[in-house]
Amino acid sequence: MSVCIEFENVSYAYPLTKKAAVKQVSFQLETGKCYGIIGPNASGKTTICNLMRGLCPNFYNGTLKGKVIVCGKPMTEWDEAEISVRIGYVFQDPFAQVSGIKETVFEEIGMGLENLGVEQEEMMRRIVEIAKEVQVDHLLQKHPLALSGGQCQRVAFASVLALNSDIIVIDEPTSQLDPEGTEDVFEIISRLKAKGKTVIIAEHKVDLLAEYCDEMLVMADGRLLAKGETRAVLADPALEENGVQIPQVVQLANALAKAGKPLGAIPVNEKETMELLEQWRGGRDDGAGSK
Amino acid sequence: MALEVNNICFSYPGSPVTAVERVSMKIEKGERVAIIGQNGAGKSTTAKILNNIYQPTGGTVLVDGVDTKGKTTAQIASHVGYVFQNPNDQIFNDDVVKEIEYVLRYWKLPEEEIVRRRDEVLDITGIRPFMSTHPFDIPLPIRKFLTIAVVLATDPDYVILDEPTAGQDNWGRKQLQTVMEYLQNKGKAIITISHDMEFVAENFERVIVMAHKNVIADGDRRDIFYRQEILSDAKVKPPVSTHIAQELHLERRVLNLEELVAALLQGDA
Ligand SMILES: Nc1ncnc2c1ncn2[C@@H]1O[C@H](COP(=O)(O)OP(=O)(O)OP(=O)(O)O)[C@@H](O)[C@H]1O
Ligand SMILES: Nc1ncnc2c1ncn2[C@@H]1O[C@H](COP(=O)(O)OP(=O)(O)OP(=O)(O)O)[C@@H](O)[C@H]1O
Ligand SMILES: [Mg+2]
Ligand SMILES: [Mg+2]
Numbered sequence: 001m002s003v004c005i006e007f008e009n010v011s012y013a014y015p016l017t018k019k020a021a022v023k024q025v026s027f028q029l030e031t032g033k034c035y036g037i038i039g040p041n042a043s044g045k046t047t048i049c050n051l052m053r054g055l056c057p058n059f060y061n062g063t064l065k066g067k068v069i070v071c072g073k074p075m076t077e078w079d080e081a082e083i084s085v086r087i088g089y090v091f092q093d094p095f096a097q098v099s100g101i102k103e104t105v106f107e108e109i110g111m112g113l114e115n116l117g118v119e120q121e122e123m124m125r126r127i128v129e130i131a132k133e134v135q136v137d138h139l140l141q142k143h144p145l146a147l148s149g150g151q152c153q154r155v156a157f158a159s160v161l162a163l164n165s166d167i168i169v170i171d172e173p174t175s176q177l178d179p180e181g182t183e184d185v186f187e188i189i190s191r192l193k194a195k196g197k198t199v200i201i202a203e204h205k206v207d208l209l210a211e212y213c214d215e216m217l218v219m220a221d222g223r224l225l226a227k228g229e230t231r232a233v234l235a236d237p238a239l240e241e242n243g244v245q246i247p248q249v250v251q252l253a254n255a256l257a258k259a260g261k262p263l264g265a266i267p268v269n270e271k272e273t274m275e276l277l278e279q280w281r282g283g284r285d286d287g288a289g290s291k
Numbered sequence: 292m293a294l295e296v297n298n299i300c301f302s303y304p305g306s307p308v309t310a311v312e313r314v315s316m317k318i319e320k321g322e323r324v325a326i327i328g329q330n331g332a333g334k335s336t337t338a339k340i341l342n343n344i345y346q347p348t349g350g351t352v353l354v355d356g357v358d359t360k361g362k363t364t365a366q367i368a369s370h371v372g373y374v375f376q377n378p379n380d381q382i383f384n385d386d387v388v389k390e391i392e393y394v395l396r397y398w399k400l401p402e403e404e405i406v407r408r409r410d411e412v413l414d415i416t417g418i419r420p421f422m423s424t425h426p427f428d429i430p431l432p433i434r435k436f437l438t439i440a441v442v443l444a445t446d447p448d449y450v451i452l453d454e455p456t457a458g459q460d461n462w463g464r465k466q467l468q469t470v471m472e473y474l475q476n477k478g479k480a481i482i483t484i485s486h487d488m489e490f491v492a493e494n495f496e497r498v499i500v501m502a503h504k505n506v507i508a509d510g511d512r513r514d515i516f517y518r519q520e521i522l523s524d525a526k527v528k529p530p531v532s533t534h535i536a537q538e539l540h541l542e543r544r545v546l547n548l549e550e551l552v553a554a555l556l557q558g559d560a
Binding site for chain 2 (some may be wrong): 093174180245251274
């Protein structure tokens with residue numbers, strides 16, 4: 001295993017705030033895995049993302065204690081231009097990600113590539129390919145500010161995907177997307193993982209995270225409440241006690257257990273749930289005869 | 292008393308294509324309606340036409356029977372309130388209180404009334420702790436509640452919320468329910484645009500589905516979430532519990548976890 005991002009006892013407070021946004025957080029993320037960050041509003045998810053990308057404290061200022069290490073190198077030693085390519089970052093607010101200086105969606109998606117000096121032909125090819133992937137290919141000639149909410153979020157995601165970074169930090173990429181578009185984003189993420197990328201995604205849609213992420217980081221009030229393999233983390237009762245949303249299928253398993261008819265295991269996705277439910281119903285139907 | 296659009300069409304200036312085509316819907320005062328559907332379907336555009344931010348290029352908009360044609364946005368704002376999808380498009384003051392009081396002062400309401408309304412909406416939306424924060428320093432999900440507070444203060448009969456569920460946690464969704472109950476108790480109509488199907492199924496009996504610039508279905512949630520062809524046309528998935536029930540071919544039509552658990556325990560085949 002190779003460590004990709006490491007937090008060593010990291011605490012951080014934004015300027016002019018009394019309360020730290022992130023408190024004594026330590027963890028290691030491995031290369032090539034997909035990590036989900038969950039937790040209530042204001043629990044520190046975005047701040048963790050900002051810290052990984054170096055925006056806290058380099059852009060926001062504020063006070064940082066502890067150490068953030070990316071690819072073996074402390075954040076303090078990274079060059080801003082270099083890390084902005086190594087880590088692709090999709091901001092939480094899609095409307096803020098769009099630059100506002102480009103005339104077309106095409107140019108907007110290509111902006112990062114242009115800055116990198118990628119050749120014209122290669123650039124065109126990549127823009128078109130990615131636009132298809134996030135289904136904005138019919139919008140390439142539109143003005144980036146003349147889009148619907150979900151279209152804007154797709155463009156924001158596309159402009160980061162275009163960079164082809166090794167590490168991709170995505171902060172709530174589906175908040176404005178229709179349900180199919182939301183699943184498409186997760187499909188794209190699993191393809192990124194298949195290509196060996198490390199993906200970190202902060203989301204409230206815990207059902208989808210449970211399905212796609214290898215590991216979960218749970219934030220509550222600035223602290224890392226839990227980190228580990230998705231299944232183990234989601235079954236932890238401490239989550240609900242701390243106001244962290246848990247997947248519907250886990251809630252279903254909990255409700256059946258409470259009613260004295262446990263499913264036998266805790267499913268983390270719909271497929272597992274269906275299998276367990278089929279067995280569960282089969283088991284119950286045995287005595288009753290036919291279905 | 293109703294908010295009604297008939298066959299409205301609209302194209303954005305300079306755009307060669309229409310954004311909505313012959314959209315019709317009627318929402319009675321006091322009703323609760325959700326609008327769902329595909330990105331780019333025309334939901335926000337329709338909402339902005341209802342609120343008279345845009346004038347339709349064809350068709351009519353009637354607010355309590357009165358055609359909005361030729362009326363100003365300000366004249367309509369006291370009847371139809373619109374909370375923008377992007378809060379940053381709505382906020383223009385550098386102070387929470389100023390933002391909430393802006394229109395009330397423009398209307399020259401008595402000072403006690405302004406204070407009463409401001410205090411009431413600060414509490415209903417739960418944003419009082421952020422009263423002295425600069426609006427753009429307020430976290431995004433809470434900034435949405437500021438824009439809701441601004442619209443509530445104008446006390447319109449029809450309130451349109453555009454994607455209020457985006458990025459909200461359990462607290463935020465509960466707070467939204469509080470806001471909706473408050474509005475309902477005052478006899479207001481609530482029209483909520485949302486991609487959160489759990490929230491829609493839980494809180495709205497009537498669901499309007501939009502796709503391809505148009506309304507493709509309008510009816511009871513229990514029918515809508517069981518019409519697969521409509522859902523896939525609009526790129527929508529039913530709530531997780533509904534989907535599980537469908538896969539298991541349960542007889543009962545379920546909309547949420549409690550109903551699913553009840554159906555399973557009672558052995559619905
Ligand atoms: N730019 C900022 N300046 C000052 N305080 C901030 C700033 N950004 C975030 N905070 C504060 O830091 C804390 C953690 O916020 P953060 O945005 O990381 O939470 P989050 O889990 O991403 O929440 P959400 O679900 O709302 O996106 C909150 O108390 C928040 O108010
Ligand atoms: N300001 C604008 N200028 C030009 N075209 C626009 C503008 N805003 C939206 N459109 C276009 O109008 C169509 C309808 O957009 P609208 O914002 O109404 O969709 P929506 O249903 O609200 O979608 P979403 O769920 O993504 O918010 C889209 O094709 C969009 O690209
Ligand atoms: Mg955040
Ligand atoms: Mg919209």
